[in-house]
Amino acid sequence: MSEEGYRQRENGIFTRAIHGGFEPQDEFTWPIMPSIVVSAVFEQETPGRDREFRYSRIRNPTRTVLEKSLAEIENAKYALCFSSGLGAATTIISVLSSGDHIIAGEELYGGTYRLFKEIFPRMGMQTTFVDTRDPKNIENAMTEKTKLVWIETPTNPILRITDIKSVSEVVHKQEGVLLVVDNTFQTPYFQRPLELGADISMYSLTKYMNGHNDCIMGSISTNQESIYEKLHFLQHALGIIPSPHDCHQLYRSLKTLPLRMEQHMKNGLALAKYLEKQPQVEKVIYAGLTSHPQHDLVKKQCYGTSGMLSFYIKGDFNETKKFIKALKIIKYTGSLGGAGTTVVVPSYMSHVMLSNEEKIKLGITDNLIRVSVGLESIDDIIADFDQAFKYLLNSK
Numbered sequence: 001m002s003e004e005g006y007r008q009r010e011n012g013i014f015t016r017a018i019h020g021g022f023e024p025q026d027e028f029t030w031p032i033m034p035s036i037v038v039s040a041v042f043e044q045e046t047p048g049r050d051r052e053f054r055y056s057r058i059r060n061p062t063r064t065v066l067e068k069s070l071a072e073i074e075n076a077k078y079a080l081c082f083s084s085g086l087g088a089a090t091t092i093i094s095v096l097s098s099g100d101h102i103i104a105g106e107e108l109y110g111g112t113y114r115l116f117k118e119i120f121p122r123m124g125m126q127t128t129f130v131d132t133r134d135p136k137n138i139e140n141a142m143t144e145k146t147k148l149v150w151i152e153t154p155t156n157p158i159l160r161i162t163d164i165k166s167v168s169e170v171v172h173k174q175e176g177v178l179l180v181v182d183n184t185f186q187t188p189y190f191q192r193p194l195e196l197g198a199d200i201s202m203y204s205l206t207k208y209m210n211g212h213n214d215c216i217m218g219s220i221s222t223n224q225e226s227i228y229e230k231l232h233f234l235q236h237a238l239g240i241i242p243s244p245h246d247c248h249q250l251y252r253s254l255k256t257l258p259l260r261m262e263q264h265m266k267n268g269l270a271l272a273k274y275l276e277k278q279p280q281v282e283k284v285i286y287a288g289l290t291s292h293p294q295h296d297l298v299k300k301q302c303y304g305t306s307g308m309l310s311f312y313i314k315g316d317f318n319e320t321k322k323f324i325k326a327l328k329i330i331k332y333t334g335s336l337g338g339a340g341t342t343v344v345v346p347s348y349m350s351h352v353m354l355s356n357e358e359k360i361k362l363g364i365t366d367n368l369i370r371v372s373v374g375l376e377s378i379d380d381i382i383a384d385f386d387q388a389f390k391y392l393l394n395s396k
Contacts, residue, residue, distance in 0.1 A: 004299075004304070005299045006298075006299050006302055006303050006304050007299070007300070007301065007302060007303050008303075009303040013073065013189065013258055014258045014259075016069075016072045016073055017069075017073055017254050017255055017256075017257050017258055018255045020068065020069040020071075020072030020073060020254075021065045021066065021067070021068035021069030021070075021071075021072060021251070022034050022065045022068070022069070022251075033252070034061070034062055034065040034248065034251065035061070035062065036062055036244050036245055036248045037056075037060060037061040037062050037244055038244050038245075039056065040055065040056050041054070041055055041056070042054055042055070055236075056241075056244070057236050057239055057241055058236040059236075060241075060244055060247070061244075062244040062247045062248050062251075063081055063241070063242065063244065063247045065247075065251060066081055066247040066248075066250055066251045066254075067079045067080055067081055067219075069251055069254055070209075070219055070221060070254070071221060073188050073189075073254065073257070074188040074192060074194065074201060074221045075188075075192065075194075075195070076194055076201070076221040076222060076223055077222070077223045077224075077225070077228070078221065078222050078223070078225070078227075078228035079219055079220065079221045079222075080219060080220050080228070080231055080232060080235050081205070081217060081218070081219045081241070081242050081247065081250075082217065082218040082219065082220075082235065082240045082241065082242065083216070083217065083218070083240050083241055083242050084204070084206065084216050084217065084218050084240075085109075085111075085184065085202070085203065085204025085205070085206060085207075085217075085218035086111050086112070086115065086204075086218065087218050087240035088202055088203070088204075088218030088219060088220050088240075089112055089115060089182075089202065089218070090115065090238070090240065091220075091231060091234045091235060091238060091240055092148075092180055092200060092202065092220065092231065093115065093120055093125070093148070094234050094238060095178075095227075095230050095231070095234065096125055096147050096148060097124075097125075098123060098124030098125065099124055099125075099145060100124075100125050100145060100146075100147040100148070101125070101126055101127075101128070101143050101145040101146045101147065102116060102120070102125060102126070102127040102128070102146070102147070102148045102149075102150060103127070103128050103129075103130060103138055103141045103142065103146060103148070103149045103150070104116050104127050104128070104129055104130075104149070104150040104151070105129070105130070105131070105132040105150065105151045105152055105155060105160075105162070106129040106130055106131055106132075106361075106362065107152070107155040107156070107158055107160060107362050108150075108152055108155070108156070108182075109152065109156045109182070109184075109204075109350065110346075110350045110351040110352065110353050110354065112150075112152075112182065113351075113353070113354070114353050116129075116150075128141045131160075132151045132153075132160075132162040132167060133160055133161070133162055133163075133294070135163065135166045135167050135169075135170045136170075138167060138170050138171065139170045139173075142170075142171075142174060142177075146174065146177055147176065147177060147178065148177065148178045148179075148180060149167070149171045149177060149178070149179050149180070150180045150182070151164070151167060151179075151180070151181055151182070152181075152182040152184075152185070153181065153182075153183075153186075153191075154185050154186070154287050154305075154308065156184075156185065156308075156346075156350065156370075157310050157344075157346040157350065157351070157364065157368065157370040158285060158310060158362060158363055158364070159185075159285045159286070159287055159292070159308065159309070159310060160294070161287065161292075161294040161297050161298055163297055163301065164179075164181060164193055164196035164197060164198055164301060165196045165197050165301065167179065167197075168196060168197025168198060169197065172197070178199045178200060178227070179197065179198045179199050179200070180198065180199065180200045180202055181193035181198040181200070181201055181202065182202050182203075182204075183201050183202065183203060184202075184203050184204045184207050184208070184337075185207075185208075185306055185308050186302060186305065186306055187203070187208045187209060187257065187261060187306065188201070188221075189257055189258055189261040189303065189304075190261060190265075190302050190303050190304045190305055190306060191301065191302045191303065194221060194222070194223055196301055199222060199224060199227060200220050200221070200222050200227060201220065201221040201222070202218070202219070202220050202221075203218060203219045203220075203221075204217075204218050205217040205218055205219050205250055206218070206335065206337075207335065207336050207337030207338075208257070208260070208261065208264070208306060208336075208337035209250065209253065209254065209257065209337075210249070210250050210253045210337075211253050211256070211257070211260050211337060211338060211339060212253060212338060212339055213335060213338035213339075213340075214249065215246050215249050215250055215253075216246070217242045217246055217247075217250055260339075260375060261304070261306060262304075263375050264306050264307030264373060264374070264375065265288065265304050265305055265306060265307060266378070267307055267341075267373045267374065267375065267376075267378045267381060268286060268288060268305070268306065268307035268308070268309055268373040269286070269288045269289070270378045270382070271309065271371065271373050271378065271381055271382060271385070272284050272286035272288065272289050272309050273289070274382050274385070275309075275311050275385070276289070276291070278389060279314075280313060280314050280389050280392060280393065281311050281312065281313060281314065282311075282312040282313065282314050282367070283311065283312045284309065284310075284311045285309060285310045285311065286305075286308075286309035286310075287302075287305040287308075288304075288305040306337075307371075307372060307373035307374065308336065308370070308371070308372060308373070309370075309371050309373065310346075310368060310369065310370045310371065311368075311369055311371070312365070312367050312368055312369075313367050313369060313392075314367070315367060316366060316367060317366035317367065319367065319392060320345055320366055320367050320369065322391070322392050322395055323369070323388050323389070323391075323392050324343060324345070324369070324388075326387065326388035326391040326392065327343065327384055327385075327388050328384055328387070329341070329376065329380060329381075329384050330342065330343055330381070330384050330385075331343075332344065332345075334349045334350055335372075336370075336372035337372055338372065338374065339374055339375045340374045340375075340376065341371065341372065341373055341374035341376060341381050341384075342371070342372045342374070343369055343370065343371050343372075344369070344370050344372075345366065345368065345369060345370075346364050346368060346370050347359055347364050347365060347366050347368065348366075350370070351364050
């Protein structure tokens with residue numbers, strides 16, 4: 001355990017983030033950054049004797065460097081990149097067949113929920129949604145047709161925590177069932193699902209891994225060759241691939257991932273403590289606070305926690321709108337994990353596709369605000385929140 005009580009991280013992740021995945025090979029120029037290879041096709045030697053790269057949908061040199069880097073950061077054997085996080089999710093589900101059964105957390109990113117609820121049932125795959133905080137709920141939902149269990153931890157936007165190791169033990173009692181963990185909120189800097197028993201660690205790289213709101217991409221990591229081979233086949237068979245330009249941009253972003261995540265955590269904790277003291281706030285949810293009901297589990301399975309927090313503002317949707325409109329440097333936008341602090345009202349954006357009954361059950365009410373705490377000076381972040389609360393108070 002570290003002095004903060006979290007898992008102790010091994011040395012070297014800063015070095016792997018900077019140097020992982022690439023070695024200079026050009027004997028004339030020896031660049032220390034990989035080239036952006038935009039060629040769609042590559043010349044081959046002879047019929048029946050292919051070189052490593054043939055067609056960029058199958059494999060591209062720039063994408064390969066990024067995939068190797070992602071694997072090294074996570075201490076994984078394999079990684080694959082896709083054109084978006086939902087593209088990665090679609091590819092994972094494509095290993096299944098009609099009639100297969102899926103178990104998923106009842107609180108998921110809205111886009112993932114829509115896939116399970118509306119898209120994959122058309123292909124003959126049914127999903128049972130359960131509260132994954134209790135592994136028994138997963139065990140009770142398992143059938144002989146269950147082939148995949150999908151969890152987020154922390155969840156979006158209520159930040160529920162699932163014990164990955166305990167769930168893995170339940171899932172792997174039944175042969176042939178895959179455990180997938182959406183690790184977007186934590187990144188491999190703060191949480192490593194594969195080390196805790198997951199078969200696949202999945203990311204929307206668009207968020208923290210890129211960190212600059214200028215690139216859309218997804219990825220998977222795994223230690224199992226059979227899973228990698230299936231997903232690599234589907235990667236090029238389905239064609240859900242990112243461009244070489246985006247791969248190069250994301251590779252560059254990974255070099256600062258450890259530094260950025262440390263600052264996101266520092267700012268997130270400071271803002272969460274500030275919000276807990278505000279009379280206009282009903283409740284603050286942040287995995288790094290001791291007030292979080294699963295804070296001990298967070299410390300047990302994570303190396304820290306990111307800048308994601310949610311809070312309930314006192315009042316109804318009118319108060320929520322007034323508060324958001326009063327913010328100056330903090331922007332209202334649907335994504336997260338960028339350098340700048342952003343806020344969103346999940347019931348009207350990321351989770352708008354849920355029914356009112358589903359929202360109420362999960363606690364996604366109109367006065368819930370999700371915050372992606374950025375890298376600005378924490379004094380400036382708090383000052384912006386402070387003036388917005390004062391505006392709200394004076395407007396009554």
